[in-house]
Amino acid sequence: MRTVPVVVVGAGPTGLTAATLLAQYGVECLVLERWESIYPQPRAVALDDEVHRILARLGLRDEFAAISRPHRGLRLLDRNMRVLAEFRRDTGPDRHGYPQGSMFDQPDLETILRRNLKRHRTVTFRGNAEVTALTQDAGGVRVDVTDTATGEHESVRAAYVLGCDGANSLSRASIGAAMQGLGFTQRWLVIDVVTEADLGQWEGVHQLADPARAGTYMRVGRTRYRWEFQLTPGETADDYRDMARLHPLISRWTGDIPVAELEIIRVAEYTFRAQVADRWRDRRVFLLGDAAHLTPPFIGQGMCAGLRDAMNLAWKLAGVLDGALAESVLDTYEIERKHHARAMIKLAKFIGTAMTAGGEFGNVIRRAVAPRLHLVPGLTGLATDSRTPPLHRSDLVMRPRLRRGLAGRLCPNAIIDGQRRFDDLAAGRFAIVTSIEPSAAQRADIERRGAVLIVAHPGSELHRWLGTGAARAAVVRPDGAVLHAGRRLLPQTLDAVRPGGG
Template identity: 65%
Template sequence: MDRSTGERHRVLAGYVLGCDGANSLTRTAIGASMRDLRFAQRWLVVDVDTEADLAAWEGVHQVCDPHRPATYMRIGATRYRWEFRLRPGETAADYQAMDRLHPLIAPWTKDIAPERLELLRVAEYTFRAQLADRWRERRIFLLGDAAHLTPPFIGQGMGAGLRDASNLAWKLAGVLDGSLSERVLDTYQAEREPHVRTLIRRAKLVGTTMTEGGELGNLIRAAVVPRLHRVPGLQQRMLRSETPARRRTDLVLRPRLRRTLAGTLCPNPVLEHGRRLDEVAAGRFAIVTAIHPAAGQHAAIDRRGAVLLLARPGSELDRWLLGGDATAAAIRPDGTVLSAGRDLSALCDTLLRSGGQNTS
């Protein structure tokens, strides 16, 4: 229904993707429910506009205070955002006026007069950790917040929704054009849920580390956090958001007993002509190989609508293949490795059996 005119429309679709947020009507319609992963915090979100210079560091500020955890960031030329954890009994209604809000933001605004600060938005959000028990009912799918909710502490909420879309879109395109069997749609939740669960756990850990523990927690944060950068590899591990290796599915052909690149993400380096790999692949299947294919293999790759990418000796792709004990890899349109090994002909055959047609 058009909310502005009240006019009703009917749309006939082959598939429906429910990207309708935390209070998803699509999720309710298919009878799916959210599984609680035991995290809930109420936070105040405030947007302020001002021409004044706050003279603050341009990155994201995270205040690790169990009494009033807070986040600050600049989100526009003159727009700034604060988030404060609400205490028991507080609501957003308590901070609708600048005179009530100003003591919270004063550490950043300092001597700037409240009259120069325009209050644009004051809202309350409950940060949750939840997963839907089912992401599909026949031809209806859940994506993004409709399927999973993650606390915001590592900034992966929107990224998780984009990964959902990246995983599902090319599969649907292949099913609709006949190059893929409809059974590949069963791999959507099987592939995405483990990654989402991993990120939710990581976000819960970071959030708890930043906001819990009382005075003892404060002492630990003051003593330990400034020194964490000295721990080799810790920062990279905490900030890494790459997809965990996918399990075996119809579209991830992992051997059971040996190390493999199958199920991992292919790198996205700048290639010798100045474009990145995903720009060249452009939504197609790809073969990445360190060995020049025979004429027949090259022609077969072309006939299947895939793109051939040669890994030059010493290049990032070449080092990636060597690290995975492979000389060639078949890459899906979402960047996941379908299969990898040392037999290029077998990989070409795998593409054919897996419906490796152009789905762009």
């Protein structure tokens, strides 16, 4: 029986990201995917600059830029297509070096993720490999696999298993976890269309607040467009399979473009759910992505959450496997990510409810309130800012209970020396960012602990960032989140995550 340190179940964006990050740390892993080829239909279409930063960490900075396009933000429209409110986003590089929001076609993203994975010799990818059972004992996990092409059965042994196998996760079932609903279920029609014609629409997300049928429109790529419409009782996707029946729904955006120039790529029914698994780990099996949480698509965070899971867990698991980190750090994964995912799901639920609830009365309220939202202090920034909530307190997030600070937040991917950014210098290691000029002994101590020292000089972006948290130094984790921040330079904070540390 073959033995590997890590088996990744599922080769969607979450599984491919986790495997690539592990490979960057030299961890051998086996990726098992039940399908041989990439699923050809578009699903996820949006991500933010924090997740764009993760893709750059994988080595896909230029390749993702080539397949994506920035979007300008959000417009809320009434049933007559009048703009009730507009929240614009900056399409240029932001604090992480990337647009605050980007649109893409998921098959294109998975193509570059798979191609990039082949650059790492420590990863083996197997398609047509359906995992049928996970069995744990004190020393590891037996993974039973069936070759869907030949019907042959075999078993592999792993130290750890990452269940990235989607909403119908076998990994979740194997650890006895169950999805908990957060009070949101809606049936929607999802439509993808290709056309060489230019629709001439505003290059952002359009949210249609129509009590008769709420909807969403966005341009995904040069020729690809996405619509989503809430289905009424009794309707199904089959009612809209041909353009003659579909066109009345999308004609508000397509205008006078001939029907013959619009090609349907997909018409499908999706049930948008808000759910979180009650447990994300059992000993050596972890849940990531849709196996752990389902997010309504109204803020474009479903796939993003999965990539954040991978980023949070991979460096911890790699550190445990090579003995650099205490095994107890793995307990922080669910603590940190579950709280964050739940917060984003609640935000998506709020946006979806605000857009669709209340019938005609709700429509009257939206028409009265939405045009005045920009007058509410801070609301425009909240609607357009891509920053997500800080991570929950854990052994790796030393956040004061009674005061907000930098701990748990992402360190900006700031330009350090006129050209290189923070991530280029940190390179997946712990970093200490400080506005205090360290002594030679302190520099040696930081180097001895395996951390990167980055001095935030007065007037620099990192200096200003430290100031927002009333801090003079911050210990930044390999995933970019702040472990600890304060007024003094405390490299010994890193000892808490070492084997035998405090």
